Amino acid sequence: MEVYACAECGFEQDLASAETVPTAIVDGVGDVVALVAGAGPAVHGRRAPGVWSPLEYACHLRDALLVQRERVLMARRIEQPVFDPMGRDERVDHDGYADQNPDDVTRQLADAAAMFANVLRRLGSADWDRTVVYGYPERRVRSLRWVAAHTLHEVRHHRRDIEDQLANEDG
Numbered sequence: 692m693e694v695y696a697c698a699e700c701g702f703e704q705d706l707a708s709a710e711t712v713p714t715a716i717v718d719g720v721g722d723v724v725a726l727v728a729g730a731g732p733a734v735h736g737r738r739a740p741g742v743w744s745p746l747e748y749a750c751h752l753r754d755a756l757l758v759q760r761e762r763v764l765m766a767r768r769i770e771q772p773v774f775d776p777m778g779r780d781e782r783v784d785h786d787g788y789a790d791q792n793p794d795d796v797t798r799q800l801a802d803a804a805a806m807f808a809n810v811l812r813r814l815g816s817a818d819w820d821r822t823v824v825y826g827y828p829e830r831r832v833r834s835l836r837w838v839a840a841h842t843l844h845e846v847r848h849h850r851r852d853i854e855d856q857l858a859n860e861d862g
């Protein structure tokens with residue numbers, strides 16, 4: 692059994708049941724949307740230098756979902772594509788994450804999750820085993836099962852990051 696696991700947040704996903712990932716992504720993003728929408732002005736501002744604000748995390752997650760969607764679509768039409776980095780840090784400035792309207796971002800985030808989930812749900816059993824060259828955390832050949840699990844992990848791990856930032860506000 693091949694499991695995607697993160698020791699830091701406790702996330703585990705059996706790659707054999709990657710078909711459950713699209714629904715889990717939509718549900719997980721629903722939780723993030725509720726957190727951000729319910730936080731009011733606390734979505735703005737970094738609690739520590741170098742740690743993104745809740746709004747910046749939400750923007751990152753939206754962009755990650757859109758990038759992963761394009762990557763999965765590419766993997767269906769090209770044999771083992773090699774992905775360039777998404778530029779997670781550059782986008783914070785290039786897309787002006789901190790200046791975006793939280794209402795827009797939560798709406799876009801929910802749409803991005805639905806759009807990515809739709810592409811995943813259209814994968815047949817052989818498609819899930821198509822491979823890509825993925826650069827993070829190290830350059831390796833990965834299946835689309837892994838790409839889906841990795842993206843669900845992004846959702847869960849960043850939910851935790853946002854919760855930590857919001858908890859920090861009270862402390």
Ligand SMILES: [Zn+2]
Pocket residue numbers: 697698699700701702844848
């Ligand atoms: Zn994690």
